[in-house]
Amino acid sequence: xxxxxxxxxxxxxxxxxxxxxxRRFDRSIGYFWSAxxxxxxxELGKLEAEGFIRALPAAQPTRGQKKSYEVLPAGRAELERWxxxxxxxxxxxxxxxxxxxxxxxxxxxxxxxxxxRHLDLHRRQLAEYEDIxxxxxxxxxxxxxxxxxxxxxxxxxxLETFWTQWLTEALExxxxxxxx
Amino acid sequence: xxxxxxxxxxxxxxxxxxxxxxRRFDRSIGYFWSAxxxxxxxELGKLEAEGFIRALPAAQPTRGQKKSYEVLPAGRAELERWxxxxxxxxxxxxxxxxxxxxxxxxxxxxxxxxxxRHLDLHRRQLAEYEDIxxxxxxxxxxxxxxxxxxxxxxxxxxLETFWTQWLTEALExxxxxxxx
DNA sequence: GCCGGCATGTAAGGAGTTACATGATTCG
DNA sequence: CGAATCATGTAACTCCTTACATGCCGGC
Numbered sequence: 438x439x440x441x442x443x444x445x446x447x448x449x450x451x452x453x454x455x456x457x458x459x460r461r462f463d464r465s466i467g468y469f470w471s472a473x474x475x476x477x478x479x480e481l482g483k484l485e486a487e488g489f490i491r492a493l494p495a496a497q498p499t500r501g502q503k504k505s506y507e508v509l510p511a512g513r514a515e516l517e518r519w520x521x522x523x524x525x526x527x528x529x530x531x532x533x534x535x536x537x538x539x540x541x542x543x544x545x546x547x548x549x550x551x552x553x554r555h556l557d558l559h560r561r562q563l564a565e566y567e568d569i570x571x572x573x574x575x576x577x578x579x580x581x582x583x584x585x586x587x588x589x590x591x592x593x594x595x596l597e598t599f600w601t602q603w604l605t606e607a608l609e610x611x612x613x614x615x616x617x
Numbered sequence: 618x619x620x621x622x623x624x625x626x627x628x629x630x631x632x633x634x635x636x637x638x639x640r641r642f643d644r645s646i647g648y649f650w651s652a653x654x655x656x657x658x659x660e661l662g663k664l665e666a667e668g669f670i671r672a673l674p675a676a677q678p679t680r681g682q683k684k685s686y687e688v689l690p691a692g693r694a695e696l697e698r699w700x701x702x703x704x705x706x707x708x709x710x711x712x713x714x715x716x717x718x719x720x721x722x723x724x725x726x727x728x729x730x731x732x733x734r735h736l737d738l739h740r741r742q743l744a745e746y747e748d749i750x751x752x753x754x755x756x757x758x759x760x761x762x763x764x765x766x767x768x769x770x771x772x773x774x775x776l777e778t779f780w781t782q783w784l785t786e787a788l789e790x791x792x793x794x795x796x797x
Numbered sequence: 798g799c800c801g802g803c804a805t806g807t808a809a810g811g812a813g814t815t816a817c818a819t820g821a822t823t824c825g
Numbered sequence: 826c827g828a829a830t831c832a833t834g835t836a837a838c839t840c841c842t843t844a845c846a847t848g849c850c851g852g853c
Contacts, residue, residue, distance in 0.1 A: 439712050440840080446719040456804055470715050471708035476841065478806060502849065503804065513723060520719045521727025524712055526735060528651035529776075532619050532704055534769050535650050539626040539700045541765035543693060547701025555706060585721035588790055589714050592783050596709075599779055603772050610768055620812080636832055656813065658834060682821065683832065 438519075440480050441489075443470045445508055445516045448490060452507040455481060468566075468593055481506060489515055537607070549611050556604040563597035566590060618699075620660050621669075623650045625688055625696045628670060632687040635661060648746075648773055661686060669695055717787070729791050736784040743777035746770060 447458055447466055458481075459474040461467075472480075484490045489512030493505040508516075533555060540548050574587045627638055627646055638661075639654040641647075652660075664670045669692030673685040688696075713735060720728050754767045 438839095439710070439715055442719060443715055446715070446722055449722045454804080455806090466715075466718065467708065469709055469711045471710065473842070474804090475806080475843090478804095482806095516719055517723045517726065520716045520723060521731075523731045523734065524716075526738060527710075527712065528647065529649055530619070530651065530707075531649045532707065534772055535619055535623055535626070535646075536700045536704075537765055537769050538646065539622060539696055541762045541769075542626055542629045543697045543700060545761075545765070546697065551701075551703045554703065558706060581725075582721045584790055585717055585725070588787055589717050589721075591786075592714055595779055595783060599775055603775060606771075607768055610764055618811090634832080635834090653814070654832090655815085655834080658832095662834095 439470060440472055440476060441484055442516055442519045443472065444477065444480055444484065445489065445512050448506055448508045449513065449516070452493060452505055454503045454505045457505075469589070484512065488512075545611060549608065552604055552608055552611070556601060556608070559597050559600040559604065563594065563601060566594045566597060570594065619650060620652055620656060621664055622696055622699045623652065624657065624660055624664065625669065625692050628686055628688045629693065629696070632673060632685055634683050634685045637685075649769070664692065668692075725791060729788065732784055732788055732791070736781060736788070739777050739780040739784065743774065743781060746774045746777060750774065 443462075443466055444458065447453065447461055453461070455474060455478050458477050459472075462470075462472045462477070481490070485492065485506070488509060490506045490508050493507055533552075536548060570587075570590055574583065574590065623642075623646055624638065627633065627641055633641070635654060635658050638657050639652075642650070642652045642657070661670070665672065665686070668689060670686045670688050673687055713732075716728060750767075750770055754763065754770065
């Protein structure tokens with residue numbers, strides 16, 4: 438039940454059409470809540486039916502035509518409610534850790550190459566986050582909104598830092614293993 | 618496509634029946650790949666139909682009776698294949714970060730209490746991991762299998778450490794915020 | 798005018814969750 | 826024997842993914 442709220446947040450930040458939202462999910466909100474355009478269109482339809490958002494008047498109802506949405510007061514209220522509500526953390530699912538555990542049983546043959554690839558991907562992601570930090574959060578801006586957004590970005594930076602360190606350590610471990 | 622491989626790994630570590638597996642998923646494998654008993658039974662049926670596992674001979678075919686499984690050579694081969702295959706990391710989904718981003722737009726009212734609760738949950742999980750580390754990985758055991766398992770556990774420890782630190786930082790940030 | 802890209806969708810299926818159902822075993 | 830618990834399942838639903846379909850729009 439989080440996708441509709443992710444969309445409400447994005448639309449409050451700026452009214453947008455479906456593909457705009459999709460692109461923003463690829464870049465920013467999608468770093469911690471990804472969504473495909475199919476999901477987004479379906480959810481926009483639901484949110485409109487529930488009275489949480491509405492299409493901006495400029496939009497025609499034909500198919501291939503751009504259709505932008507804005508959040509209605511009921512939608513903002515729902516987002517406030519959801520943000521404040523207690524929620525249990527969802528259990529993590531991590532394929533790579535699972536594969537390492539499998540490797541402890543069936544051997545590490547072939548796994549090292551993919552660990553290197555993941556390490557590279559995490560390094561790139563970390564570099565991207567650090568660029569965003571330099572660009573969007575120069576020292577001195579301490580508005581409440583900026584501080585919260587920066588906090589979220591720092592979580593991303595620290596998580597990617599963790600993964601690069603851990604993968605480096607894992608690869609060192611592999612180097613010292615009896616060959617599989 | 619990871620649940621069947623999680624089950625194969627667990628069954629290779631020790632042949633088990635459905636509920637045994639469910640309990641082990643609650644304690645150990647489930648720390649990074651959770652599954653309910655319904656999922657597990659469904660998947661055991663599929664794996665048996667595919668010839669990857671078989672019921673141990675002792676088992677009767679009646680309903681409420683215990684039925685243990687073991688991995689067949691084809692199952693082991695499939696697990697080896699899957700472990701070595703290149704896989705892209707799945708995008709993360711984190712509700713808490715999403716809520717923080719929403720709070721940057723609609724205000725932080727009511728969120729702080731749940732952050733404290735999450736901090737407490739992560740501290741407990743961290744303590745549990747550290748207990749496991751003390752119990753199962755005393756210094757000196759450096760078999761290949763133990764080193765890989767320890768590596769996985771350290772990932773859990775470091776992730777929980779990150780979350781406790783980040784949440785602490787977030788709560789400090791909240792304390793300095795203009796009240797919402 | 799048509800072709801490639803933009804924009805909005807539909808359909809089918811997989812994976813996970815929630816609620817419920819049924820048979821066996823154990824213990825008082 | 827009756828109730829609680831163990832153990833194995835079914836059914837319905839939601840969410841997400843993958844593949845495909847359709848209409849508009851600008852440039853050549």
